[in-house]
Amino acid sequence: MNDSGDSATEPGSLRALILDNQRVIDDLNARVQRRDREVRIIQQISSEINATLDLDQMLGLILDSLDRVLGFKHCMILLADEKLAQLSVAAMRGYKDQQTRTIVQVGQGPIGVAARRRRVVRMAAMGTQLGYAAAVRGEMGQEQTQIKLPGLADVQSQMALPLIVKERLVGVLAVESAAPSAFDELDELLLSIVANQCAAAIDNARLYLGEQERSELLDRTNRDLQHLNDTLESKVRDRTAELTQAFADLERRKRQHEELLAHMAPVDLIPLMVEGRLQASRLTATVMFTDLSGFTAFSAGMEPDEVFAHLNHYFAWLGDVTSRYRGYVNKTMGDGTMILFGVPVASPSHATDAVVAALTLQANAASTISLAMRIGISSGVITAGMLGPRNKSMYDILGETVNLAQRMEGSAPLGGIVVTPATAELIQPYFVTEALPDLEIKGLSRRASFRVIGMRTLKDDPRRFDPSSRFAEMVTPLQAEIEAFKAQHLSRVNFISVQARDGAFYHNETVAILALALQRELGRQDRLSASTSDIDEQAVIRLALVHDLGKRAIDPRRLNERGLSEEDRTSLRADLESHTIETLAQLEFDSMAEAVRALYRFEAQQQPHAVFDALTTIVGIADIFDALVAPKFYKGAPWTVRGALEEVARMPIMLGEQRGFLNVFAELMRPASVSLTMARADVPKPIID
Amino acid sequence: MPHADPVTLPAEVMPALQGAIPATIVTCALDGEPNATTVSQVHYVDRNHVALSFQFFSKTIRNVRENPYAAVQVINPVDFSVWLFDLRYDHSETEGPLFDDMDMKLEAIASMTGMSDVFKLRGADVYEVLAVRKAPWRRT
Numbered sequence: 118m119n120d121s122g123d124s125a126t127e128p129g130s131l132r133a134l135i136l137d138n139q140r141v142i143d144d145l146n147a148r149v150q151r152r153d154r155e156v157r158i159i160q161q162i163s164s165e166i167n168a169t170l171d172l173d174q175m176l177g178l179i180l181d182s183l184d185r186v187l188g189f190k191h192c193m194i195l196l197a198d199e200k201l202a203q204l205s206v207a208a209m210r211g212y213k214d215q216q217t218r219t220i221v222q223v224g225q226g227p228i229g230v231a232a233r234r235r236r237v238v239r240m241a242a243m244g245t246q247l248g249y250a251a252a253v254r255g256e257m258g259q260e261q262t263q264i265k266l267p268g269l270a271d272v273q274s275q276m277a278l279p280l281i282v283k284e285r286l287v288g289v290l291a292v293e294s295a296a297p298s299a300f301d302e303l304d305e306l307l308l309s310i311v312a313n314q315c316a317a318a319i320d321n322a323r324l325y326l327g328e329q330e331r332s333e334l335l336d337r338t339n340r341d342l343q344h345l346n347d348t349l350e351s352k353v354r355d356r357t358a359e360l361t362q363a364f365a366d367l368e369r370r371k372r373q374h375e376e377l378l379a380h381m382a383p384v385d386l387i388p389l390m391v392e393g394r395l396q397a398s399r400l401t402a403t404v405m406f407t408d409l410s411g412f413t414a415f416s417a418g419m420e421p422d423e424v425f426a427h428l429n430h431y432f433a434w435l436g437d438v439t440s441r442y443r444g445y446v447n448k449t450m451g452d453g454t455m456i457l458f459g460v461p462v463a464s465p466s467h468a469t470d471a472v473v474a475a476l477t478l479q480a481n482a483a484s485t486i487s488l489a490m491r492i493g494i495s496s497g498v499i500t501a502g503m504l505g506p507r508n509k510s511m512y513d514i515l516g517e518t519v520n521l522a523q524r525m526e527g528s529a530p531l532g533g534i535v536v537t538p539a540t541a542e543l544i545q546p547y548f549v550t551e552a553l554p555d556l557e558i559k560g561l562s563r564r565a566s567f568r569v570i571g572m573r574t575l576k577d578d579p580r581r582f583d584p585s586s587r588f589a590e591m592v593t594p595l596q597a598e599i600e601a602f603k604a605q606h607l608s609r610v611n612f613i614s615v616q617a618r619d620g621a622f623y624h625n626e627t628v629a630i631l632a633l634a635l636q637r638e639l640g641r642q643d644r645l646s647a648s649t650s651d652i653d654e655q656a657v658i659r660l661a662l663v664h665d666l667g668k669r670a671i672d673p674r675r676l677n678e679r680g681l682s683e684e685d686r687t688s689l690r691a692d693l694e695s696h697t698i699e700t701l702a703q704l705e706f707d708s709m710a711e712a713v714r715a716l717y718r719f720e721a722q723q724q725p726h727a728v729f730d731a732l733t734t735i736v737g738i739a740d741i742f743d744a745l746v747a748p749k750f751y752k753g754a755p756w757t758v759r760g761a762l763e764e765v766a767r768m769p770i771m772l773g774e775q776r777g778f779l780n781v782f783a784e785l786m787r788p789a790s791v792s793l794t795m796a797r798a799d800v801p802k803p804i805i806d
Numbered sequence: 807m808p809h810a811d812p813v814t815l816p817a818e819v820m821p822a823l824q825g826a827i828p829a830t831i832v833t834c835a836l837d838g839e840p841n842a843t844t845v846s847q848v849h850y851v852d853r854n855h856v857a858l859s860f861q862f863f864s865k866t867i868r869n870v871r872e873n874p875y876a877a878v879q880v881i882n883p884v885d886f887s888v889w890l891f892d893l894r895y896d897h898s899e900t901e902g903p904l905f906d907d908m909d910m911k912l913e914a915i916a917s918m919t920g921m922s923d924v925f926k927l928r929g930a931d932v933y934e935v936l937a938v939r940k941a942p943w944r945r946t
Contacts, residue, residue, distance in 0.1 A: 224922075227914040238910050241824030242847075242883070246911075249828070249846045250919040266918065273826075277914075297883050298824040 172322040176208035179315050183292065184210050187307065191269055191293040194315065195221060197232060197286045204232055204289055206267050219267040221289075226266045228289045231277035235286060239276045239305055241298040274299035278308050280316035287319045382503070382512035383445045386461050390503075397502025402459035403471040403494060403540060404519050405444070406526035407435065407478065409452040410489045428452060431486045438477050442470040442617055443673070447512065453526075457514060460501055465677045465750040466620060468496045468543035472569055473617045475534040482532070491533065493526025494569075495519070496540040525566060528553070534569040541567040546580075546748035547622040549573050572613070575627045581746045583758045585789035588634055595630045602629070602658050609704065612662075615669045619676040620750040624743055629661035631739035635782045639735070642781065652731050660712050660736045663704070667696025677751045690717060716740070725772040734778045741765055742782070758786060812854040813935050819882065819889050823850040826883035831858070833869035833876045841865045848880050848891075849908055851932060856891065859908055860898060860929040867931070870895035876933065879941070888941035893933035905930045 176194045183189040191211035195204035202223045206216055221228050227238040240246075268275070274294040280287045290312045292300065345352075378387045382395075389395040409415075409431070416424045435454060436446050443464055444456045456474070459467025475492045482490045497518035504513035521537050529535040541550050550567040575581060576592045583589065603612070603626070616622045636657045668676060671692060681689065694717040698710045712732060719729050719737040729737070745761035756764060762783050765771060771779050815823075822829075825847030832842045843866055849857040856878075860867055870876055874895035881888055899905045909927040916925035 230914045242826030246915045297826040
C-alpha cells in the first residue's frame with residue numbers, strides 16, 4: 118500500500134483548509150492566465166498567418182508558432198488532394214528526418230480518419246491500443262502489419278484536426294507526442310482555433326496561388342499573343358511561301374502528269390482525259406502515213422542504241438515539222454509514222470497542213486537522215502477516241518480514210534507524196550498535183566490517186582491573173598525576181614508556215630509581184646510623161662512581202678472564221694497590224710513600221726478624198742486585188758480578175774487621188790478582150806465598160 | 807435514484823480515462839455469476855457518465871443488459887493511482903457525437919493495423935457513474 122500522504126485531504130485543520138483553498142485559487146488563476154496567454158498567442162499567430170500569402174512560408178510560420186509559443190514540439194500540416202483521396206505532408210516541425218511529401222491515405226490513422234470524418238481525432242495511449250489491436254489480429258491468425266505513417270516512431274498521443282473551409286477539406290493539422298496522454302480538451306480547443314485560421318489561410322494562399330497561376334498564365338498568353346503579333350507578318354510570309362511552294366509542286370506534278378498523258382493523246386485532249394470526259398467523236402480530217410525507205414538495210418550494221426538514236430532523231434525532227442502545221446504524230450510503227458491533221462480539234466486547214474508538212478519533210482529528209490521517205494495522205498471522215506486495253510490505251514482513229522492513207526503511202530515513189538482524190542480536191546487551189554494510174558487496193562475497189570508536185574505559185578495559178586493580160590507576159594521573170602529577193606533578204610522568214618494558217622498560199626509573193634509590176638508600169642509611164650518621182654523598188658517589194666507576217670501570232674481559227682462582223686474584222690486587222698510590227702522588229706525591219714501602219718490605214722480608209730503616198734497606194738492595190746482573187750479557206754469561190762478589178766474600183770479610197778494608180782493597174786491586169794474606161798481621178802465612174 | 811446528488815468525476819481521474827492502461831470491469835449475470843474482464847478504454851462522457859465500447863458480443867455486454875451494475879478499476883498512467891467506479895449501465899448509443907468520437911478513435915487505430923474490417927464499433931455503452939473513489943493503494 119502506498120498512501121499518497123496528502124494532508125490536505127484531511128478535514129478538520131483550518132490551516133489545511135486555507136491552504137487547500139489557496140491551491141484551488143492558484144490553480145484557477147494559473148488556468149485563467151494560460152487561457153489568456155494562449156488567446157493572445159492565437160491572435161498573434163492569426164495575424165502572422167494572415168500577413169503572408171506564400172503557402173510554404175505560411176505553413177512554416179504556423180508550425181513555428183505551435184512549437185515556440187504553444188509548446189507543441191512535434192507538429193505537421195498535410196494538404197489534401199480531394200481527387201486522389203489522400204493527404205501529403207506539406208510542412209513538419211520537430212522531427213529528425215524530413216518526411217514532407219509523405220502520403221497519408223484518407224481514412225488511415227488518426228490523420229486519415231480526421232480527414233475522412235472531418236472531425237478532430239484526439240488519441241492517447243496509442244502504443245497500448247495498437248498493441249491491443251495487434252494482439253487481436255494475432256489471435257485471428259493474421260500477420261502483423263503496421264502501416265507506416267509520417268511522424269514519431271514512438272508516438273503515444275496524437276491530435277489530428279481537419280482543416281476545413283466552406284465545407285471543403287484543405288488539409289489536416291496534426292500534433293504528436295511520445296507521452297501517453299499529452300493532449301487535453303483545452304489543447305483541442307486551442308488547436309481548433311488555430312486550425313480554423315490555418316484552413317482559411319491555406320485556402321487564401323491556394324486561391325492566391327491559383328490566382329497567381331492564372332495571372333501568370335494570362336501573362337504568358339499575353340506574351341505569346343504579343344510574340345505572335347510581332348511574328349505574324351513573317352509567319353504569313355512563311356505560310357504564303359509554303360503555299361506558293363505547294364502550289365508550284367502541284368503545278369509541276371500536274372505538268373508531269375500532263376506530259377505523261379501527252380504520250381498517249383494530243384495535248385488539247387488532256388483536260389478532257391483528266392476529267393474522264395473524252396468521248397469518241399467523228400471528224401473530217403487528214404491522215405498521213407510516212408515510211409523510211411531502206412532503214413532496215415541502213416541500220417543493219419548498227420548497234421541497237423545507235424539505231425534508236427537515229428530513229429529518235431528522225432522522229433524528233435518529224436514531230437517538229439508536223440506540229441508546226443498543227444499535225445499530231447499519233448503513233449510510230451518501226452520507222453513508219455501515222456500523223457493526224459484536224460484531230461482532235463477540227464481545222465479548215467487539215468488537208469493543206471498535211472501537204473505542206475509533207476512537202477517540208479520531203480524537202481529536208483535527205484539532209485536529216487539521208488534516207489528517202491514515202492508519204493501517203495488521205496482526207497475524209499474518221500472516228501477518233503481512246504483505243505486499246507486499259508493499261509495501254511491511246512488516242513487513235515479508225516475508218517477507211519486511215520486505211521487509204523496507208524495504201525497511198527505504200528504506193529508513193531521514193532521522195533514522193535501521194536494523196537487520195539478527196540485530199541487532191543481540197544488542196545487543188547494551193548498545190549499542183551498530177552493524177553497517177555489507178556491503184557488496185559486489196560479489199561477496196563480501184564482507187565485514183567494523185568501525186569503532189571508542189572505549191573501552186575502565181576505563174577501556175579491562172580485564176581489570179583488573166584493569161585491574155587499584159588501582166589501574163591511579165592509574171593515569170595517577176596516571180597523569179599521576187600524569189601531571189603526573198604532568198605537574199607528574207608531567208609529567215611518561213612512564208613509557207615505563215616500562209617498555211619489561213620490558206621493564203623503565195624499571197625505575199627503575189628502582192629510583191631503585182632506591186633512590182635505596177636510600180637514599174639508607173640515608172641515607165643512617168644518616163645513617158647516625165648512627171649512623177651522615182652519610187653524605191655526594194656521598199657515596194659519588202660513592204661509587199663512582210664505586210665501580214667503578224668498572222669503567225671494569231672490563232673488560225675480566228676483567221677479562218679467566216680462572216681466576221683465589222684467590229685471583229687476591225688479588231689482582227691488591228692491585231693494583225695500590231696503583230697506585224699512586232700515581227701518586223703524581230704526581223705530588225707523597224708524602219709518599215711511606218712509604211713505598214715500607212716498600208717493598214719489605206720485599206721481601212723472610208724474617205725474618198727484621203728491621200729496616200731505612192732508606196733502605200735501601190736502595195737495597197739496589189740494586196741486588195743490578190744485578197745480578192747486568191748483562194749481562201751473561209752471564202753467560197755474567189756473573185757474573177759475582172760470582178761476583182763471592178764470591186765477594187767468601187768472602194769471609196771479608189772475614188773480620189775489613188776484612181777490614177779488603179780487605172781494603170783487595171784490596164785495591166787485586164788483581159789485582152791475587155792476594154793476599160795480610163796476615168797479621171799476626180800470623176801468617180803466605173804472603170805469597166 | 808440511489809443518489810440525490812450526482813457524483814462528479816474529479817480532474818485527477820481524467821488521465822486514467824485515456825486508455826493508456828487497460829481497465830478491469832466486473833459485472834454480474836442475473837443468476838449471480840460474476841465476470842471480470844479487461845477493457846482497453848473507459849471513455850469520459852461527461853462529469854457523471856462514462857462509456858465502454860461495444861465491439862464484440864461479450865459476457866460483459868450481455869450481463870449489463872440483464873443486470874446494469876458494474877464495478878470498474880482504472881489506473882492513472884501518470885501517478886499510477888487506482889480509481890474505483892461504481893457504474894450502472896444506462897443505454898447504448900449507435901450514433902451521435904459520443905459514438906462518432908469513439909468510432910473515430912477505433913478506426914484510427916484499426917486503420918493503422920489493417921484491422922478496419924474487424925474493429926467496428928457496434929455501440930457506445932453509456933454508464934452512469936454512481937460513485938468514484940480513489941483506492942488507498944497504487945498499482946505497482
